[in-house]
Amino acid sequence: MLGAARRQLGSGPMLGQVLRRLRPATAAATEAARGYSAAAREMTVREALNTALDEEMSADPSVFLMGEEVGEYQGAYKITKGLLDKYGPDRVLDTPITEAGFTGIAVGAAYQGLRPVVEFMTFNFSMQAIDHIINSAAKSNYMSAGQISVPIVFRGPNGAAAGVGAQHSQCYAAWYAHVPGLKVLAPYSAEDARGLLKSAIRDPDPVVFLENELLYGESFPISAEVLDSSFSLPIGKAKIEREGKDITITAYSKMVGYALQAAEILSKEGISAEVINLRSIRPLDRAAINASVRKTNRLVTLEEGFPQHGVGSEICMSVVEESFEYLDAPVERIAGADVPMPYAANLERMAVPQVDDIVRAAKRACYRAAPMAATA
């Protein structure tokens, strides 16, 4: 299944058959089923995104979707399933294969008052459109002195999936979070996905919405409040996913799940870890991070992206600036390896953070294990 050729059958355009890109045929959920109570209502991240899109499209006729395969094909990962039938081809637009083209066109439509939601088949392909995301979308409101607002959402899978190599596996959180004018969100659970996507669509500024392919099929418990169509989450607020008192672990997207698993292991060894689900990379909830560090006095930052100039670096700087005197140990940074993603499964595993890496880093910070240099 890995690396299966993308193929379009049926009545679509024949050029869709050109093997331009490779991607896995379906999202592969690799993590084990979660131990939540069977009585609680559950929802996959895919359903959460789909219902959020559906409800926002229904609430606001200026919201429309565009991207490759979002219509007839129902989305490369089926996030837009059923929406073409419900809203018609004027509001669910299949586009020719030109990221720079449809992104530029969506920005133009946003200039003119529509609220486009642009799907990238993966955020790696957004590189072909980055000029429009940064030079056109992020800067226009400022350059026009508030005359041109750009209410637009760029969404799609980001970061490593499985077995899809360097050009499908990069995390762009730090890239987009670097740019004033953009907001950058990274949901973890179904609740995050629903609440943040709805907020992103309603927001007057351009939002980069970073999903994770491996989370699409995962189910999470979900409350009646979250299922309500008026539900949304504030942009710029992190969530304490698990409370603790000995060490703070910050994470976003899929890595939140890893941090929770690490916290579970650590608790058995008597270390109480607090897990912060960042939810919003820009604006970054510095207050929540610093409050937690002031309580635990220790910090591990966790991300899938490359280490240099990463999200962890920024979090570390924020803590050094605001809470340096509270730190009882050096900040530990866990990030992806500083190499393009290798394809071979054994190497790929080594290139992305694993639960054991988090556990080891947390123990180092708690002086419960020999420092890295001593074990080398």
Added chain:
Amino acid sequence: MAPWLVRTSSQLVRRAARRLLSPSQHRRHRAPAPWKLCSVPPVPRTTSPAAGGGLWEFCSVRRFTGDSSPAAASTAEDGLAGGELELDFPGGKVSFVAEMNFLPESQKERINCYRVLDDDGRTVSGSKFQEVSKEMALKMYSEMVTLQIMDTIFYEAQRQGRISFYLTSHGEEAINIASAAALSIDDIVLPQYREPGVLLWRGFTLQEFANQCFGNSLDYGKGRQMPIHYGSNRLNYFTVSSPIATQLPHAVGAAYSLKMDKKEACAITYFGDGGTSEGDFHAALNFAAVMEAPVIFFCRNNGWAISTPTAEQFRSDGAVVRGQAYGMRSIRVDGNDALAVYSAVHIAREMAITEGRPILVEALTYRVGHHSTSDDSTKYRPVDEIEHWRTARDPISRYRKWVQGNGWWSDSDESELRNSVRQELLQAIQVAERMPKPPLTELFTDVYDEIPSNLREQERLLRDAIKKHPADYPADVRV
């Protein structure tokens, strides 16, 4: 269409290509050896094109000697007579032919150029054009002159160091004003940067132009952009975008929005000959055609992209021929003929809106000025060439001859107009120069819809620093 058809036909093409280019043939180059007759036996037709028989049928193209004698041609026709004559293919039926005809790289003659006024300002006999009333004709003329004087005076102001940068539209006044005159105010303009005349036509005052160039507190851009990056919500004129051709896809998006809102309006976007090399040009034209967006792509082919002449920019016959490749109607027009530009854009707009389709207009003109104040074009192009276009082909004097020939304009009108525009401009510059610069707080607004906490924090820190060290901060910024 059935999926098998796509698969088989592409297989056929590949296989046919392999057979035509067998290694031995491939290596035998230089001498154009006559092609061998193929000895593939005829194969009986089968009913299903998916079956092997259909496949062979396509491949059994009779190869014949290189000469295209009638005898050879008839052999070829005979060869196809027993087979299919047409291929049912997405987009319509495609006829099979036995001859191998490559499309030529260009047409025998260059695409012709629509013109109404000759060099002496007389209407070309038989020319069809949109009638222009006396009042409209005079407004067009006055605005062309105003644009020319504005350019001259702002250029001088830059040379005197009063503004940092400027860019003139000299030589392209007819394109600016006549295209604007053919539009309605509801039409959305996405400019490049050499179209301030469109804004002038829509009612942007000389004072408003001056305020932007001086980046003062009355500038609608709050002093955030280089001079000439004008924008006006009120006049449906988008803020100038510096990267080349990014406005083209934006225009398609804006046009799509107009279409969704069922408005009686189109979008128009301007760009130069150099802009047609950008990927955004390709993407925008293709999308506009596919999405049936009411948008006019207006290419100002002025011969030069800074120092790059069109001969080094593209090998096609300008921009106009590209439209057809995307399935779009296109016209080439004399960009120094105000009536031709006016008429072409008028009709283009009508087609775009009523038929829901994009139109490409290529106007042939010449950038008489330097690219910008950062450029000296005499370093890379002959002064004679510039002078020829500045004098013999000047769009303003040609149009004036027509207006004056109608008895609508006199020499005294001319000097009165030029004097009053000049006075108004000098006054505008003085006012703009004296106007205070934008206040400090505008450094932080509009990054987002609401100012986020980190920007509030930065502003507070800056204010504290200024309070502590007032002498180190410029006095002309209101805190």
